[in-house]
Amino acid sequence: MDEKKIESSMGELENKERDTKMGKKYKALSKKTIAIVVGVMILAPTGVITYTKFKDSNETNSELVSREREYEVKRGDIIAGSNGSGSLKLQAVNQNFEEPVEIGELFVKEGERVSIGDKIATISEKFINDKLEELNSQLERATATLVSTKNNKQVTVLNQNKAWEDKVQGSKNQYESQRxxxxxxxxxxxxxxxxxxxxxEDVRRQIEEMQNLATARNVDENHVLQENSTVEDTNLLQESNETKESDAEEIEAKLQELKLTESTLLSEKSLLETEIKNTNQSLNSLDVERTKEKESEVKEESANREINALTNSELDHSINNAQKEVDKINEQIAKVNKLKENSTLYAQIDGTILNLNYTVGSTTSSEIPIVTIGENAKVFAEITVTQEEITKIEEGQRVNLIVSAYQDQMLEGTVSFINLKPNGQGSSVNYSVMVEISENDLKLLEGMTVSAQFIVKDVKDVLTLSNKAITLKDGKQFVQVKQDDGTLKEVEITTGFSDGKISEIVSGLSEGDTVVVGG
Known part of the structure; x- marks a missing residue:
């Protein structure tokens, strides 16, 4: 009997059950009853369903149906969590040359598997040689600029020093010359x-001598007059006086001459002393001016130093820039030489080529890798979760996964990242969750579809029973346990954790017990 016929029969049976009392196994319609039993067995995860149809010979349209479901008490795990679905993502490793280059040769294609050490790409040899030639030419020009800049500073500093030294020395020489x-x-x-x-002094000595001589002659004359009083003596005295008068006149004339010389010398002395005094004043004034000039030179030197420092700073800046340019080009040459020595790109991991972003002859960039390799040993699942379920998920949470290509094998994983940026808007808002899948032996490929259950709570190795087999009476839980003789016994049970479909049996049942619903 196909599924649609089964559903139709079940509908008819349920209608008949509304006209009969629940809890009885059979109901007699007539002594002459022709029982036609059609047994349909549908295997379900938790029990067996049996359909029985009776037909009364007197009431041909009357049917009696009794439905009985059996559930076995089993030992197992109960897991409650949030569900989602998505696809597999391999751990991506981007590979590129250290500097932008021109691709000379490619050895792989997208989707191809590679092993560690496999060739990926090589750099164009012509590109390397042209680059080195260009850089060496730039280095020559930059080196010439650096040398010229250094020489310029040296000449400027020498000129600055010489100009200042010449000025200072000129002032000093002029002062010393004047002084x-x-x-x-x-x-x-x-x-x-x-x-x-x-x-x-000599004239004054002569004057003094002449004065003394004149005085001495006057004394002698008086003495002679006193001692010679005779006529003869008087005559002699007169003659002597005449001689002395002549000498006196001569002395007086000499004395006057000496005094005139003295006066001339005094005038000359006075002029010389005045001139010496004036010259000393000029010398002092010159020294004072020189002192002021030296103080001014100190200030001017300080100002010149500041001006020269600015000039030298600009020159140093130019030198530094020129040196940086030389260093930069040398670094670029070193990098190109390193690329020349390592011109082949090799696979760093075992994996699958997910992206190949360049072709032969194209120039690479630092932002876009040459190749992206998906690491076979590290697989992730990108799971889409609804806004109602995302709040129940956190990093480190355990996850059970089933890959569509391997329906009979459950994989384990752990939440590694939750992207809180929503996808979609309005009522259909979803979030992406990355799950790192634990190591396994399956051949997992990029893009395979996967379903996931994020474990919120679980219990391990406990007695379990379907919630459909449990009934409530006065707040207590009961089940109908099938005995060895086929009869049913009502038993009170205690349950623990439940995922909404299966409950943990804490007491009242044992593993292997059969619980019946209906009948």
């Missing part, structure tokens, strides 16, 4: 003054 001239002038004037003083 030496004044000192020499003072020395010459001093020598002249000393000479005048000597002459003056």
């Amino acid at each position: 030496n001239s004044l000192v020499n002038n003072i020395n010459q004037l001093t020598d002249k003054l000393n000479d005048v003083n000597k002459k003056l």
Whole structure:
């Protein structure tokens, strides 16, 4: 009997059951009853369903149906959780050359399996050689610029120092020249003054001698007059006086001459002293001006240093930039030489080529890898979960999975990442959850479909029974246990954890017991 006929028969039986009392196994319609029993056995996960049809010879349209379901008490696990579905994702490993290059040759295709050490791609040899030639040319120009910049600074610094030293030395030389001239002038004037003083001293000595001589002559004359009073003596005295008068006049004339010389020398001395004084004042003024000039030079030197520092800083900046350019090009040359030594890209893992982003002759970039390899040893499942279920899921949560290609094998996994950015909007909002699948021996491929159950709670190795076999009376739970002789016995039970379909049996039943519903 096919499934539709079974459902039709079940409908008829349920209608008849509404006209009969529940709990009896059979109901007699007539003494002359022709019983036609059609037994249909439908195997279900939790029991056996039996359909019996009776036909009364007197009431041909009357049927009696009795339905009986059996559920076995088994030992097993009960799992409650949230469900979702999605597809497998391999752990992706991106591979690329360290620098952008031109692809010379490719050895793989998308979807192809590779092993560690397999060739993926090579760099164009022409690209390497052209790049090195270009960089070496740039290096020559950059090195020339660096040398020129350094020389420019050296010349500038030398010119700065020379200009300042020339100015300072010029001021110093001018001062020393003027000072030496004044000192020499003072020395010459001093020598002249000393000479005048000597002459003056000599003249004064002569004047004093002449004055003393004149005084001595006057004394002698008086003495002679007193001692010679005779006529003869008087005559002699007169002659002597005449001689002395002549000498006195000569002395007086000499004395006047000496005094005139003294006066001249005094005038000359006064002029020399005045000139020496003025020259000393000029010398002092020159020294004062030089002191001020040196103070000004110190300030000017400080200002020049700041100006020169700015200039030198700009020059240093230019040198640094030139040096950086040289260093940069040298680094690029080193990188290209390294690429030349390692011009072949090899597979780093065993896996499947998921993406091949370039063709021969194309130029790579740092942002887009040459190849993406899915690691066979590490597989993830990307599961779509509804907004009602996502709140029950957390990282580290255990997950049971069934891959469509392997329906008879359950895999285990762990939630590794929850993407809280929603997919969709309105009432159909979903979220993506990444599940890392535990190690297994299956050949899992990128894109295979998978269903998942995120375990919220579970109990292991407990007695289980279908909830359909349990009835409630006055807040207590009862079941009809089938005895060895086929009779039924009502037993009170205690249940524990339930997933909504199966319940844990805590007490009242044993493993292997058969519980009957209906009859």
